[in-house]
Amino acid sequence: MANADADSARIRAVLSALGIPPDLPARRGLPLCRQARRLTPVGLGxxxxxxLLSPAAARAWLKLRERASADGVQLTLISAFRSIDFQAALIRSKLERGMALAEVLRINAPPGYSEHHSGRAVDIGTDKIPALDEAFESTDAFRWLSQHAGRFGFRLSYPRGNAVGFAYEPWHWYYTGHR
Known part of the structure; x- marks a missing residue:
């Protein structure tokens, strides 16, 4: 319990330093995402x-990628585990470049609330389009993931019109472990 309290206090401090209202996660229905403590390398992005991914997500990702490759579909890992500090630096960088906080928080979760903290989220791309581009939805890779990712325990986190208010991210998949 002491670790959870310390984590919560740290997250509140990081949100405050970035100017993120403390009630924003609750208003948007964002679940707290604990930072993974055990991580496994899954190759170069x-x-x-x-x-890095959590051990179970790492095993599932490697199987998913291998199966996609066997089916002639190339999947490129763009992003996986991100620490709370990395997430804060990412947001800070966008704010320093002049992006409005509301716009940043449409495309990036507040620190403490990113699925990437759990070590169970992957951003996937393909060599046919730029990384993290909505055009990913028109690729063979996205069609393959839509049909097969669930068998490996992954789901699309942020479809169009998602309840938590993030922009549509056809490249962002989360390992639930349920198949």
């Missing part, structure tokens, strides 16, 4: 950096 499109940026050439090692990507």
């Amino acid at each position: 499109a940026d050439g950096r090692d990507k």
Whole structure:
């Protein structure tokens, strides 16, 4: 319980430092996403950096990617685990470039509320379009994921008109472990 209280206090402090209203997550129905404590490398991402996932999500991702490849579909890992500090730096960078806080929070979860913290979320791309582009929905990769990802325990987190108010992200998939 002490760790949970310390985590909550830290998240409140980070939100405050970024100017994010403390009631915003509750108003939008955003669940708190605890930062993963155990992570497993799953290979290099499109940026050439090692990507990490929780052990169960890592096993599922590797199986999913292998099956897609066997079916002739190339999946590129764009993003996986992100720490609370990384999420805060990402938001801070966008604010410093002049983006309005409301717009930033349409495309990035507040620190403490990103599925990436759990080590169970992946952003997936393909070499046919730029990373994190809505055009991903028109690719063979997205069609394959829509048909098969559930068998590997993954679901699309932010479809059009999602209840939590994030922009549509056809590239963002979350490992639930349920098949």
